[in-house]
Amino acid sequence: MIVVKRLLILLLALFVLWTIAPENVAINIPPALSGGTPRSIVLNPPVIDVTIFGKEIHKDFRTRLGLDLRGGAHLVFEADTSKLKSGDIEDALTSARDIIERRINSLGATEPSIKIVQLGDSYRINVDLPGVDNTAQAVSLIGQTAQLSFREELELPEELATLSGQLLAFNPEPALLGNDVKKATMAFSTHNGQPEVQLEFSKRGREKFAELTTKNVGKQIAIYIDEQGISAPVVQQPIVAGNAVISGQFTQEEAKALAIAINSGALPLPINLIEQQQVGPTLGASEIQKSVTAGAVGLAAVMIFMVAYYGRLGVIACLALLIYASFSFSIFRAIPITLTLSGIAGFILSVGMAVDSNILIFERIKEEQRRGRDQKSAIRLGFGRAIDAIKDANITTIAVALILFNPLNWSFLPQFGLIRGFALTLLIGVGMSLFTGVFITKKLIELFYRHK
Amino acid sequence: MINFIKYRFVYLAISAVVIGAGIVSIATVGYQYSVDFVGGTSLQYAANKDVSLNELNSALKSHESNTKEVEVNEKQIDIRIDAMEAAGEPELRSSLENALGANLTLERMQTVGPTLGAETVQKMLIATLFGIVAIFTYVAYAFKGVHFALAAIVALVHDVLVVLGVYSIIAYFGGGEFDTLFVTALLTTMSFSVHDTIIIFDKVREYRRTYGTGDVAMYANRALTETLIRSINNSMTIVFMLLALTLLGGSTIRFFIIALLIGTITGTYSSPFVATPVWVWLEKHSIRRGKKKSDI
Numbered sequence: 001m002i003v004v005k006r007l008l009i010l011l012l013a014l015f016v017l018w019t020i021a022p023e024n025v026a027i028n029i030p031p032a033l034s035g036g037t038p039r040s041i042v043l044n045p046p047v048i049d050v051t052i053f054g055k056e057i058h059k060d061f062r063t064r065l066g067l068d069l070r071g072g073a074h075l076v077f078e079a080d081t082s083k084l085k086s087g088d089i090e091d092a093l094t095s096a097r098d099i100i101e102r103r104i105n106s107l108g109a110t111e112p113s114i115k116i117v118q119l120g121d122s123y124r125i126n127v128d129l130p131g132v133d134n135t136a137q138a139v140s141l142i143g144q145t146a147q148l149s150f151r152e153e154l155e156l157p158e159e160l161a162t163l164s165g166q167l168l169a170f171n172p173e174p175a176l177l178g179n180d181v182k183k184a185t186m187a188f189s190t191h192n193g194q195p196e197v198q199l200e201f202s203k204r205g206r207e208k209f210a211e212l213t214t215k216n217v218g219k220q221i222a223i224y225i226d227e228q229g230i231s232a233p234v235v236q237q238p239i240v241a242g243n244a245v246i247s248g249q250f251t252q253e254e255a256k257a258l259a260i261a262i263n264s265g266a267l268p269l270p271i272n273l274i275e276q277q278q279v280g281p282t283l284g285a286s287e288i289q290k291s292v293t294a295g296a297v298g299l300a301a302v303m304i305f306m307v308a309y310y311g312r313l314g315v316i317a318c319l320a321l322l323i324y325a326s327f328s329f330s331i332f333r334a335i336p337i338t339l340t341l342s343g344i345a346g347f348i349l350s351v352g353m354a355v356d357s358n359i360l361i362f363e364r365i366k367e368e369q370r371r372g373r374d375q376k377s378a379i380r381l382g383f384g385r386a387i388d389a390i391k392d393a394n395i396t397t398i399a400v401a402l403i404l405f406n407p408l409n410w411s412f413l414p415q416f417g418l419i420r421g422f423a424l425t426l427l428i429g430v431g432m433s434l435f436t437g438v439f440i441t442k443k444l445i446e447l448f449y450r451h452k
Numbered sequence: 453m454i455n456f457i458k459y460r461f462v463y464l465a466i467s468a469v470v471i472g473a474g475i476v477s478i479a480t481v482g483y484q485y486s487v488d489f490v491g492g493t494s495l496q497y498a499a500n501k502d503v504s505l506n507e508l509n510s511a512l513k514s515h516e517s518n519t520k521e522v523e524v525n526e527k528q529i530d531i532r533i534d535a536m537e538a539a540g541e542p543e544l545r546s547s548l549e550n551a552l553g554a555n556l557t558l559e560r561m562q563t564v565g566p567t568l569g570a571e572t573v574q575k576m577l578i579a580t581l582f583g584i585v586a587i588f589t590y591v592a593y594a595f596k597g598v599h600f601a602l603a604a605i606v607a608l609v610h611d612v613l614v615v616l617g618v619y620s621i622i623a624y625f626g627g628g629e630f631d632t633l634f635v636t637a638l639l640t641t642m643s644f645s646v647h648d649t650i651i652i653f654d655k656v657r658e659y660r661r662t663y664g665t666g667d668v669a670m671y672a673n674r675a676l677t678e679t680l681i682r683s684i685n686n687s688m689t690i691v692f693m694l695l696a697l698t699l700l701g702g703s704t705i706r707f708f709i710i711a712l713l714i715g716t717i718t719g720t721y722s723s724p725f726v727a728t729p730v731w732v733w734l735e736k737h738s739i740r741r742g743k744k745k746s747d748i
Contacts, residue, residue, distance in 0.1 A: 068704070119571075135561065136541065273537070278561040280498075287702035298696030302689045309685065341705050342636060348697065349640060349712070352690035353647070359689075360651065363682040389654035392594050393647040399586040400643040403579055404636075422636050 066340030076275035102264035146261035148178030180205025206242030343421035350429020357437030474617010486631030511551030607727035628707035641715030
């Protein structure tokens, strides 16, 4: 029985080690071992792909890094809901979210995230675009409402036209909207090679457009994006094929962005940018490198100190600490938690608290020994006494971390990623340190002192 | 056993000097608030050669944007200006590049509207109050005494004041900002402070369980003597970690780590030298009052 138990523990430990393995490590197998031909294996953390009860489960154990570490853009938009009925707001926001998602897919962001946050009466849309370095382009692409419309020429009374110096005016009531466009693509004009946007109408749009062009032969039809006129071609003949072209003084990027915006549909509500943040990828990389080095040096110093001061118990503490760090990191990858700079700080703090649990236990054991108890009962009593203090101390930390993490997303508490990242890693770290402090350290002490 | 409680006026003096200096610093130089709190745009560039501050200042003056603060650290440039849109950044960058004769790479850009800043402050205050209430309730429950909880909160407020004040002084000379990371450090200090205090109070609780209500000052002295090694060792390990991060870690978190370092030191100090004397005073005070009542 005990053999099975130990085997299970060993398997679990090996699995945890696998989940925290570095990514994409190439191992070259010397020709002598692989039968003459040199081969190499690429090692990766495990990826689980199973189907249980018809549900597909996919889990991979890769470190997810936050925007501040790998570079990218973070944008916060405020949605203008003033023109909507309260019942329609939710639908409008959900569809805005989908539309923004479609638009940013063309930006090449890896794992973009869009979140809607409610704050009292106002709504915000948080957009994270890892790996995107052209924030200005992202903002204009996401932010434009992009309501495409075709407008008919208005008959202006002659005096008014001469008075205003304006020869033409267009009916502000659109005759045809972008919803009737099936597909928009960027192309180069066959006439002059300039970038343009080609439109293909849906069935309904084709009928409407045919009707519109039949009615307006010889007149101009204006193409508007939101309230801005793009072009106003003269209708030469009725167009029944269901195609149209928007030409203007576009650059290639502009034409492409416009096509994307029309394709993704018009945003159901206007949004304004209120916060933006951009981190270059180089800064992130050097910050990680430095923090990892510093963390390693700090950890080494802590371990040397523990062994120097507590001797054999210090070795146990170091082992417990390594197990603790592996488990925590494994959990970070499993959930997964997006690691940010503040998150790493939270983790480091929890490492400090885990060391403290061990120090508390050792000091208590020593104290019991000074009172003349034999080793076995000293360990048992010291442990029991230390756990009380560890429990109370950690519960208060957990309480503070919970308030900062704000799990129910209360709008009167902080909702920013920075603080939540810190709180979450601290929370998991303290929880894990309770676990390792209570179970692992105890097991290790028993193991180490059994033969003495 | 060391008679710690005897020197309580020394501790009071030390705390008063440190907090006093901090308050003077807050009142005179205050903090430089990050864009998270006051709104605006902060930009960080990496140049391909050393840039002089004077050149940069005159280059910025010719640009329309209202510059608030400029810092140059060899090749790294930090600029704070009024809020501007992302679309305006390439223009600013190219005009700076022309004036400086250097290539600039945008490393970080953040723009926050002014309303968001006020909201951040408010939410942080609410979170802090919630934290204090939660800690008070739990300590009062776990130690079955309001005095323990009160003393722990006094030490906590003491630590928050120390961090606020000392950070103001350090930030003034070193160029740190009052940002959301600093607030995170404050909240961490709060939980660390209580964590440390609880370890000592746990001892006192144990003596009371074993020997009954007795001489509070004696209990306190004994608890402090017995936990002294543990307190020092524990702080040492955290200080090692934080020192490594301060000296070797990235520049973005440097002032955050410094704030945590101050928090750790004051959190360790306040448990024996603030929380415990306050608890002794509270206990004695209520015993005396109780006696007077029974005399009549």
